[in-house]
Amino acid sequence: MAIGKKAIIAVVGQDxxxxxxFVKNLALNFYADYVLFKKHSTVFKVDNIKKIEAKIILDYHGLEKGMLFEQMKPAFAKERILRLHKYLNLEEVIRHAAQNSQLRVAYQVICKYYELHQQLQVDITSFYTEEQYKKYQKILGEASSPNFNGVIEYNREKFYGSNKSEFEVFAHSRKSIRDFTGEKIPKDVIDRAIELALTAPSVCNRQASNVYLIEDKEKIDRVLEVQGGFKGYGKNVSQLLILTNDRNFYYTIxxxxxxxxxxxxxxxxxxxxxxxxxxxxxxxxWGKEVTAERKLSQFxxxxxxxxxxxxxxxGVSREKFRVTLSERRPLNEVLKTL
Known part of the structure; x- marks a missing residue:
């Protein structure tokens, strides 16, 4: 016999x-999140063109980052090249390449990788042959260009030259910089930047975000080690921000x-x-599992x-530096009318 709501309340109390x-409802909602993530993420299977595209983007962007170094490491990212070969030779990917910006740029980046090694006279035929390169060139067709580059070179004056321009120009000028001098930004400048960021909207104006500044080099290196994606660039990082958001400010499931x-x-x-x-x-x-957060909490x-x-x-950028191309999707790949 089912026990009624009133009977349960009589035993355990209303509160x-x-x-x-609430606990039951929370568990059901987290379970629904779990089901959808398990079904649609690439964690468990790569079974549609969007998931394949995600894998391709991850690896071609890794090649772009490797190309940032003035002294590029010969034959770097061999494993990424092999994975890209696997995906870029799929008929489904080849069919979509002409209409998909990210697939197209993946072919361009992997071709640039081959060309740079040819210029350096480095033999990479054990994992990337001329025949494969020519096939990718053929797939690109008119999109193939000898002027394509996976990185953009700037000097500091040019890079920040649009900072006082109208917002459209300013927004397009923002890029991620990995190449620092090691000099520290004055604290008052950091304060002004974070104060400006406080104009960000938040749900019901609850403003649950927090920013932590770390300037201890040993601690910075340990944070970057746990993060794991800044390898090769951490030497001159003398300051680091950690952005958090506080669960205390959220009151519904x-x-x-x-x-x-x-x-x-x-x-x-x-x-x-x-x-x-x-x-x-x-x-x-910081797409990390709880083990990484526990490790970070130790220091x-x-x-x-x-x-x-x-x-x-x-930090302070070097006078001359490079940023990745990081090709953005065109409007028609993003905006849909319902």
Missing amino acids: RFLRMA GERNQLYVDGGIFLMNLLYSLHYYEIANCPAN VTIPESQKIICIIPI
Whole structure:
């Protein structure tokens, strides 16, 4: 026989009954999140063109980052090249390449990789042959260009020259910079940048974002080691920001993921603010499991209620530096009318 709601309340009390109902509802919602992530992410299977595209972007962007170094490491990212061969030779990918900006640029980047090694007279035929290169050139067709480059070269004056321009020009001028001098940004300049970022909107104006500044080099190196995606660039990082968002400010189960929304909005505002004040920066992905957060907590004190949103190395850019092309999607790949 089913036990009625009134009977349960009579035994456990109204407050405890409501807490039990909230726990059940929270578990059901997190389970729904789990089901959708398991079904649609690339963690468990790569079974459609969007998932293949995601894999391709991850690897071609890795090639772009490797091309940033003035002294490019010969035959770097061999594993990425082999994975790209696997995906870029799929008939489904070849069919979509002409209409998909990210697939097209992947072919362009892998071709540039081959050309750079030819210029360096480095033999990479054990994992990338001339025949493969020519096939990719053929797939590109008219999109193939000898002038294509996976990186963009700047000098500091040119890079920050649009900072006082209208917003459209300013927004297009922002890029992630990984090449720092090692000099520290004055604290008052950092303060102004973060104060400007505080204009970011948040749900019901709750303003749950927090920013932590680290200037201890040993601690910075340990943070970047846990983050894992800044290898080769960490030597001259003398300052680092950690952006968090506080779970204490969310009061409904429907807001269980709102910290990522508000944190992301604040992050973009912060990146614009840093760029405006000519603070070189690179948002480093913090898509980490709980084990990484526990490891970080051993030497960085952040309240348990706060979720790390992003790690941001900051500093003074070198006089001349390179940034990745990071080709953006055209409007027709993003905007849909319902």
